[in-house]
Amino acid sequence: MTAQENPEKEKCRILPDSREHRAIAGFSLGGTAAWYAFIQKMDYFCWFLPISEASWDDGESGLFGIWDSDLSAKVLYDAVKEQGYTADDFYLFVATGTEDVAFEVATEQMKSLLEYDDVFITGKNTSCSMMNGGKHSMSAMNTYLYHIFPALFGNSEIE
DSSP, X not given: OOTTTOHHHHHHOSSOSSGGGOEEEEETHHHHHHHHHHHHOTTTOSEEEEESOOOOOOSSSSSSGGXXXXXXXXXXXXXXXXXXXXXXXXXXXXXEETTSXXXXXXXXXXHHHTTOTTTOOBTTTEEEEEETTOOSSHHHHHHHHHHHGGGGGGXXXXX
């Protein structure tokens, strides 16, 4: 039984039961999971935070998009359209560091993604943070989250 089916349960809920109040974040391979949620589950989440990773989805086997930023960007763009969403319906925060093993694939993918500027709009719904000297580490991830969290759920401007 869901909260919608049980009004008494809904009264106990602190946050509304809506995708606008749900985020998915992941670091490294967890970042890949956040990308897959973006591709397949936008009905469940509005806020996506893939950290230190690029999408692997190539639209077929799901494994080779990481090596082709233009292809993976197209898959991500098509996913938004196929799920019936627009630039007004999601927020994407991507973060990596210049010394991170994922730096090249993540930044190349973001460059390709931003070419689809009717859906991925810097400062509106899309943000890419790159930390100078940031490595593939929990310390770097904590720094990214520290800077991303204030903007979650519309609490401040996306930079």
